[in-house]
Amino acid sequence: MKTFRMDHALPVDTTIPDPSLVVLIGAAGAGKSTWASTWPATQVLELDHFRALVSDDAGDQEATDDAVFALQAVLEARLARRKMTVVDATNTEAGVRASLVATARRYGVPTVALVVPTPATVCAERQEGRCTSRRVPRQVVLAQHAAMLAAWPGLPGEGFDHVVVAEYLHRLEPLLKRLADTWRAELGWDGGEGLGDLLLVRRYFGPDVLPMWRWLDGSHLAGGDRVAEIRLGADRIVLAQRNDIDGAGDVGFEVLVGCPHDEACEGQAWAPACNITDLARALTGELMHDPDVHCTAHGPRHNNAAPDAESPGCTVQQAPYTEAARA
Ligand SMILES: [Zn+2]
Ligand SMILES: [Zn+2]
Missing domain, CATH: 3.40.50.300 (P-loop containing nucleotide triphosphate hydrolases)
Structure with missing residues (x-):
């Protein structure tokens, strides 16, 4: 008209x-x-x-x-x-x-x-x-x-x-x-497979890591929690999905880093991985100096500090990744 x-x-x-x-x-x-x-x-x-x-x-x-x-x-x-x-x-x-x-x-x-x-x-x-x-x-x-x-x-x-x-x-x-429509497809509500157990991965780390992400089911590295790796060529990052990361039932991720106490440590040192920046820091070795690292052999990094007094850890960020606008 x-x-x-x-x-x-x-x-x-x-x-x-x-x-x-x-x-x-x-x-x-x-x-x-x-x-x-x-x-x-x-x-x-x-x-x-x-x-x-x-x-x-x-x-x-x-x-x-x-x-x-x-x-x-x-x-x-x-x-x-x-x-x-x-x-x-x-x-x-x-x-x-x-x-x-x-x-x-x-x-x-x-x-x-x-x-x-x-x-x-x-x-x-x-x-x-x-x-x-x-x-x-x-x-x-x-x-x-x-x-x-x-x-x-x-x-x-x-x-x-x-x-x-x-x-x-x-x-x-x-x-x-x-x-x-995109959202329904990701959830599998359109009859397709959806992202399923990758939805949380994408929310934390963004869509670009998904093709490199692989669940390592059957791994005992994380004491029964689910283990995954991000792998590209010679690079590898190992993560655990913690089903109770803060004692309050919240799900989150930790990444395997070098033990900050002893290079030759046989335990596994885990650091909270809240977002893609933490994965980059894990790869460069920087994250092993995070105050929240805890080693299965050595315990938490700051034994005498009040737990998490100075650091909020991961659970504060419920949706750290917001999908950026397309280029
Ligand atoms: Zn250790
Ligand atoms: Zn903590």
């Missing part, structure tokens, strides 16, 4: 056909990537990501030409297959938009201009929270914002089949549905 919208003299249109080429338009810091994330990651071509692919640095402006070249190749491959595609870049230059519209036309795919008109002051403020290499100078942000405003009324004339303003869109539902 199209109704007339007075303030910009363009009819309100919320149509995004599938397939279509969605061209995000907005200044740096406008929140374009948040909107892009409501589509599956494979459908989003983010210019910053292509800069990083060719130069290891998403903010490297010198890499823009090569990044655009690579993005264009993927764009054409997708449009040739009539695949829904979202281009996440400022797209505030008329020449850039014209090239995108022409490409989509060539493959007979409709085009959508998705305008993200976040106020310039907000866009500029958001730059302050970014790391230096990705921070866009205030003057540039203001110029991009002005260019977006100037281009807006002319977008239909540029050949876009639909001009959609982000503030009128309902995109939360597809985003939440996709996240919920």
Whole structure:
């Protein structure tokens, strides 16, 4: 349904056909990537990501030409297959938009201009929270914002089949549905195997360790608790899943380290492993000096200290790993 919208003299249109080429338009810091994330990651071509692919640095402006070249190749491959595609870049230059519209036309795919008109002051403020290499100078942000405003009324004339303003869109539902599907699959609620006993592993150490994780069932190393290893080539880390790590029935992990008392100790020295940092410290040997190390032959590291007076141990962190946003 199209109704007339007075303030910009363009009819309100919320149509995004599938397939279509969605061209995000907005200044740096406008929140374009948040909107892009409501589509599956494979459908989003983010210019910053292509800069990083060719130069290891998403903010490297010198890499823009090569990044655009690579993005264009993927764009054409997708449009040739009539695949829904979202281009996440400022797209505030008329020449850039014209090239995108022409490409989509060539493959007979409709085009959508998705305008993200976040106020310039907000866009500029958001730059302050970014790391230096990705921070866009205030003057540039203001110029991009002005260019977006100037281009807006002319977008239909540029050949876009639909001009959609982000503030009128309902995109939360597809985003939440996709996240919920992932979650159900991990729990095995979709009829698949799910992550099962790896759910806790992932919560503590993140998804990247899962392919290297192997349960060593039948191992007596941990006094009846379940033992696992993380193994890659010549490297190996041994862990125990403690079913009562704090005497209060909480589950947690400990990692096998060298005994801090005696190099030749025949016992097993265990240190709490709360997160991926602890695994890195276990591998470098640093973790054996942790105050919470306890050896099966020597006992706790600080025999005369009050138990855990100065250290909270692991159990404080119930969900130390939060899944980071996709690159
Ligand atoms: Zn020992
Ligand atoms: Zn402790």
